[in-house]
Amino acid sequence: MKIALVGCGAVAQAVYVPLLSRRRDLFEVTAVCDLSATLAGAVGDRLGAPGRYTALDRMLADGGFEAVVMLASGSHGEAVRQALTAGYAVLCEKPLALTRAEVAALPEGRLMVGYMKQYDPAVRRAEELLAELGGAAVIRSVEVSVLHPSGESQLAFANLTRARDVDPELLASLRAAEDDLVSRALGEQAPDSVRALYGVALGSICHDLSLLRRFTGSPEEISHVETWGPAPGSIEISGPLPVAGRFAIRWHYLEDYPAYRETVTVHHDRGSLELVFPTPYLMNAPTTLTMVSQGESRTEWRDVTEAFEVQLAAFHAYVNDGKPPLTGAAGGLEDIVTAQRVAARYAVHHGLPIGGEAA
Incomplete structure (x- = not known):
């Protein structure tokens, strides 16, 4: 193709x-x-x-x-x-x-x-196991922890070619256009703290929102949002899941942390399913799925198949064979709506102005 x-x-x-x-x-x-x-x-x-x-x-x-x-x-x-x-x-x-x-x-x-995390073999295996257990109805909670070092440290191995030939005025106009879009989403008066939170939600936490969509469906309510630390700092988001149980996401930007680490744990009535993701830029570094069951039995499962590669093959199958993707426009929209709910909850809790679509 x-x-x-x-x-x-x-x-x-x-x-x-x-x-x-x-x-x-x-x-x-x-x-x-x-x-x-x-x-x-x-x-x-x-x-x-x-x-x-x-x-x-x-x-x-x-x-x-x-x-x-x-x-x-x-x-x-x-x-x-x-x-x-x-x-x-x-x-x-x-x-x-x-x-x-x-x-x-x-x-x-x-x-x-x-x-791409939706196409990770460990995620697909966790979905299968959750379905065998009874699906979203058996979930007690989904707990997410993200330790996010700087992008420069994550990509130090890649020997990237840098762009130094783009017109600064063009870049400034594009940034202004992006700011205008964020104002349409959050309102002209939304302060920098709310805008930064929205940026992280759509730029990084959206991966965890996409996993919630696969496991349980998108949250219909955001109960609590808090941030702390030097920007972009730490973010905590929690609320009820649409079928049963609750979720909690804790995202931390730690510039000098040794390596990216993301843990997603699904606690259900008979045990837990824990996913530990490595940095997304390392090819064929496996995600570890740990199944904890009755009697403190722990079983680990790994597959070195690259999630990005599975995603590309799925796109090929979509275009050529009509096999539907895991996320289309509707799923992308759900994550935008959830990110706006996150921004709105934070703004309301702190008495900050919120407008636009998020209002």
Whole structure:
């Protein structure tokens, strides 16, 4: 399947380039696009892509591919809209957008939102075990802990090509456009603390929201939100699950922490299912699933199959065979709504202004 990449930054270079290079049985990259001609050239060279672009509209008009993989930072709403309107299938990295309105503006089309943890073999195994136990109704609680070091430390091994050739005025205009979208989501008067919380919810915690959607469904209520420490600091979110039990997420930015670590534990009536995720940028580093059952029996399960690679294969199956993805536009929208509920709960609790869609 011929595809085009949009965004040639860290995740493209560290993850997608090596995976697409070894999955040439499924994909041929015919075009790449980035604001930086340097990055487009570097990634194009590594993948042997003849098309190198710095403007999305021109790439979409020239064509020569069947699908688009959106890897750029920030909101993807407008870029996805353009690609779907042009008739291309789209795999879009999270978040799909920053506002509900952007999702509502998307035309009909083949859209898959990339939450690679949903495709992790250990997560799929945990889903199977939970179903055997009785599904969401047996869950007592879901507890999440994320220890998040700096992105630079997580990507130190990757030897990334850096972009230094993008017009500063263009970057400033794009940042202003992103700020405007956040204002539409949270209101013009939303303070920096609420905006920062929303950014973390949609940029990182959304992975845990995507797992809640798989295990239990999205939370319909956020009971408590608190933050502390130097920005982006620590975040605590909790509330009831839609079927049974409650959830609690504790996310900590620890710049000099030795390594990324994410633990998701599902406690049920007869034991626990614990998932421990390594840094997402290391290929084929297995997630560990530990099953705790009666009699303190502990069983560990691992699979080195790369979640990002399974996700890419699922996108191929979606486009070519019509097999539905685990997350489409509706799931992406659910996570935006939950992130807005998180921001609103925090604002109300602290007497801060909240408006826009979150109101």
